[in-house]
Amino acid sequence: xxxxxxxxxxxxxxxxxxxxxxxxxxQNVVCAxxxxxxxxxxxxxxxxxIVVNSGNANACTGDEGWRGAVAMAEKTxxxxxxxxxxVLVASTGLIGEPFPTEKVLEGIEECAHKLSDREMAGSLTxxxxxxxxxxxxxxxxxxxxxxxxxxxxxxxxxxxxIHPNMGTMLAFITCDLAIDSDLLDEALRDAVxxxxxxxxxxxxxxxxxxxxxxxxxxxxxxxxxxxxxxxxRFYANLEKLxxxxxKLIVSDxxxxxxxxxxxxxxxxxxxxxRKIIRTVSxxxxxxxxxxxxxxxWGRIMGAAGRAGVDFDPDKVDLYIGSDEDHSVxxxxxxxxxxxxxxxxxxxxxxxxxxxxxxxxxxxxxxxxWGSDFSYEYVRINAEYTT
Amino acid sequence: xxxxxxxxxxxxxxxxxxxxxxxxxxQNVVCAxxxxxxxxxxxxxxxxxIVVNSGNANACTGDEGWRGAVAMAEKTxxxxxxxxxxVLVASTGLIGEPFPTEKVLEGIEECAHKLSDREMAGSLTxxxxxxxxxxxxxxxxxxxxxxxxxxxxxxxxxxxxIHPNMGTMLAFITCDLAIDSDLLDEALRDAVxxxxxxxxxxxxxxxxxxxxxxxxxxxxxxxxxxxxxxxxRFYANLEKLxxxxxKLIVSDxxxxxxxxxxxxxxxxxxxxxRKIIRTVSxxxxxxxxxxxxxxxWGRIMGAAGRAGVDFDPDKVDLYIGSDEDHSVxxxxxxxxxxxxxxxxxxxxxxxxxxxxxxxxxxxxxxxxWGSDFSYEYVRINAEYTT
Numbered sequence: 001x002x003x004x005x006x007x008x009x010x011x012x013x014x015x016x017x018x019x020x021x022x023x024x025x026x027q028n029v030v031c032a033x034x035x036x037x038x039x040x041x042x043x044x045x046x047x048x049x050i051v052v053n054s055g056n057a058n059a060c061t062g063d064e065g066w067r068g069a070v071a072m073a074e075k076t077x078x079x080x081x082x083x084x085x086x087v088l089v090a091s092t093g094l095i096g097e098p099f100p101t102e103k104v105l106e107g108i109e110e111c112a113h114k115l116s117d118r119e120m121a122g123s124l125t126x127x128x129x130x131x132x133x134x135x136x137x138x139x140x141x142x143x144x145x146x147x148x149x150x151x152x153x154x155x156x157x158x159x160x161x162i163h164p165n166m167g168t169m170l171a172f173i174t175c176d177l178a179i180d181s182d183l184l185d186e187a188l189r190d191a192v193x194x195x196x197x198x199x200x201x202x203x204x205x206x207x208x209x210x211x212x213x214x215x216x217x218x219x220x221x222x223x224x225x226x227x228x229x230x231x232x233r234f235y236a237n238l239e240k241l242x243x244x245x246x247k248l249i250v251s252d253x254x255x256x257x258x259x260x261x262x263x264x265x266x267x268x269x270x271x272x273x274r275k276i277i278r279t280v281s282x283x284x285x286x287x288x289x290x291x292x293x294x295x296x297w298g299r300i301m302g303a304a305g306r307a308g309v310d311f312d313p314d315k316v317d318l319y320i321g322s323d324e325d326h327s328v329x330x331x332x333x334x335x336x337x338x339x340x341x342x343x344x345x346x347x348x349x350x351x352x353x354x355x356x357x358x359x360x361x362x363x364x365x366x367x368x369w370g371s372d373f374s375y376e377y378v379r380i381n382a383e384y385t386t
Numbered sequence: 387x388x389x390x391x392x393x394x395x396x397x398x399x400x401x402x403x404x405x406x407x408x409x410x411x412x413q414n415v416v417c418a419x420x421x422x423x424x425x426x427x428x429x430x431x432x433x434x435x436i437v438v439n440s441g442n443a444n445a446c447t448g449d450e451g452w453r454g455a456v457a458m459a460e461k462t463x464x465x466x467x468x469x470x471x472x473v474l475v476a477s478t479g480l481i482g483e484p485f486p487t488e489k490v491l492e493g494i495e496e497c498a499h500k501l502s503d504r505e506m507a508g509s510l511t512x513x514x515x516x517x518x519x520x521x522x523x524x525x526x527x528x529x530x531x532x533x534x535x536x537x538x539x540x541x542x543x544x545x546x547x548i549h550p551n552m553g554t555m556l557a558f559i560t561c562d563l564a565i566d567s568d569l570l571d572e573a574l575r576d577a578v579x580x581x582x583x584x585x586x587x588x589x590x591x592x593x594x595x596x597x598x599x600x601x602x603x604x605x606x607x608x609x610x611x612x613x614x615x616x617x618x619r620f621y622a623n624l625e626k627l628x629x630x631x632x633k634l635i636v637s638d639x640x641x642x643x644x645x646x647x648x649x650x651x652x653x654x655x656x657x658x659x660r661k662i663i664r665t666v667s668x669x670x671x672x673x674x675x676x677x678x679x680x681x682x683w684g685r686i687m688g689a690a691g692r693a694g695v696d697f698d699p700d701k702v703d704l705y706i707g708s709d710e711d712h713s714v715x716x717x718x719x720x721x722x723x724x725x726x727x728x729x730x731x732x733x734x735x736x737x738x739x740x741x742x743x744x745x746x747x748x749x750x751x752x753x754x755w756g757s758d759f760s761y762e763y764v765r766i767n768a769e770y771t772t
Contacts, residue, residue, distance in 0.1 A: 028692045029695070059688075095688060284767070289767065296481075298480065302481060305417070305591075313415060313446070335448035335449070381670070381674035381680075382680060383678050
């Protein structure tokens with residue numbers, strides 16, 4: 001599908017055809033210069049290239065930093081002979097360091113000349129990822145729409161990657177579907193809400209977070225312009241790919257030794273369920289207990305209770321297990337069952353843990369993922385710049 | 387002033403006269419049984435005794451737990467011959483363990499018989515604290531109102547105490563002032579907002595947090611019933627004592643090696659300033675950087691930016707230092723000054739660190755306190771119940 005690639009600390013993603021594109025950015029008031037620029041460039045719903053550097057976040061870098069981000073887009077536009085507005089720019093790395101514009105421009109030049117001509121989506125994407133960096137997360141899926149095979153691929157960078165970089169999360173998805181850019185934007189928002197927005201490594205929202213999708217239409221399907229059954233099939237695949245990448249990011253979280261899936265069931269609203277998951281999965285006390293396989297489940301209830309959601313603790317059923325089918329019930333209707341700590345501790349030895357909170361109040365539910373909190377997290381983050 | 391005391395895992399605070407009282411409790415939806423009971427008992431604005439156990443939080447303990455909390459109040463009421471409604475109950479310890487009612491009642495009996503008759507506030511309070519537990523935090527202040535000396539004393543339990551107990555914060559303040567209970571309630575709310583609510587150890591709100599103040603009028607002043615100059619003098623002393631106790635709690639936070647004071651200046655509102663302080667002081671990335679004396683100040687800006695406050699990053703001045711007079715400016719109008727990392731690193735060696743964010747947007751300001759995040763925090767919390 002015309003996705004090509006890059007080198008060590010720089011990635012260049014290029015679509016041979018102009019693509020419908022959508023992008024979501026950090027909600028942080030303090031945002032990086034490339035985020036400011038890409039926000040402008042995505043407004044027309046189109047993109048043809050994404051250029052990403054690591055090692056320097058280009059955030060809190062003042063006017064110099066802004067000029068650096070603009071130069072990245074200009075250089076890419078020149079080399080690929082595409083409009084500058086169709087280039088998205090992303091950065092990840094240390095905040096507040098002078099941005100090494102010249103070095104990055106040299107890198108872009110080198111990358112652009114190495115872009116290969118191969119056409120097949122899967123292998124090209126995989127190649128792009130492998131050459132980007134050995135810790136990269138990748139995913140691929142294909143599906144049929146009216147007899148046409150659609151290819152979708154994604155790469156992500158999470159925390160603990162290259163440098164541990166303030167938990168910056170970057171994800172770029174490419175697809176050869178033909179789809180209207182407003183619909184693509186809606187699909188991306190929904191998918192990100194249910195996947196990337198439901199993971200936490202340490203609760204800090206980076207100044208640089210960015211998720212982009214480009215759909216260039218090269219598969220040759222009839223362009224999707226309404227929320228029909230074809231849109232739903234595309235959406236299901238997009239969400240699946242985003243979930244896959246999101247879980248990879250958590251698994252590779254800084255110092256993570258376990259992947260924890262949190263399920264809140266029978267909540268009054270999906271938003272309530274999400275709030276509880278985000279608060280529990282981000283609690284340092286819950287995460288240190290999980291690291292220590294300490295069956296201190298009271299911390300889960302304590303964190304749920306401060307999520308800003310009105311629920312009745314006396315209706316809650318709580319389960320912990322290695323997965324949904326192997327879980328130990330601890331609370332029934334808010335009343336603790338006979339001491340289950342040793343059984344729970346046994347389940348917690350697994351590297352994948354499932355925590356289920358059933359509020360017994362409504363019909364909404366949500367799922368999210370978090371890591372644990374280890375000595376290694378402290379070591380990594382206490383020794384970052386120095 | 388008629389404050390008397392207790393033993394190892396149980397504290398009993400008793401006022402010889404019925405006192406005007408006010409109390410603030412955890413905002414957590416999942417709250418402990420003693421919190422539910424004390425909420426009822428404080429409604430009349432009066433109290434004469436506070437009974438506190440450690441070792442068991444009596445939270446998520448179901449109906450049995452509720453009966454245990456009621457029994458604590460009943461027993462205290464009987465032994466001291468005061469109305470049950472004038473007894474406040476607090477607990478701290480592990481959540482979800484069956485509550486050992488019988489053992490706690492024995493402890494109360496033992497305590498009540500050991501209450502001494504001594505009158506002098508300072509030494510009695512200090513004594514109460516010393517016997518409560520060797521890690522207790524205490525404070526004392528006195529001031530004059532119309533020629534009458536008013537004594538005020540406080541004790542606090544923070545995180546990292548007895549057992550590390552989910553960051554449960556308990557503080558009890560006694561004073562011999564005569565004051566209307568509605569005014570006392572208002573004073574306590576204001577003081578707590580500026581002190582205990584501005585500290586963070588790990589961002590988790592306990593199911594058991596409680597701050598109470600009793601003013602029994604034994605100093606003999608004319609009762610304060612309006613917000614006059616005498617009220618202001620009382621309030622200033624109350625806030626000072628609360629700040630003292632709050633800072634002691636942070637200093638003794640689980641695994642804390644440093645005390646960090648955060649000041650936000652020239653914000654649009656005090657609430658904006660508080661939100662930024664709470665988010666920055668609670669950021670794991672900021673706290674690990676402080677532990678590692680890593681001058682990675684970008685994390686401070688990153689955390690400030692996600693506080694939910696609308697401010698202009700391009701106006702911010704940022705300073706870090708060992709105190710307000712010895713601080714290094716890093717950002718001016720949002721632009722980084724020439725590399726200051728080594729200078730900042732030097733300042734960060736101190737055990738007390740000050741971080742100043744000047745938003746240059748308004749006239750409001752706030753101050754708050756946090757600790758750092760060490761290996762020891764992880765060790766303590768990964769090994770709590772087992």
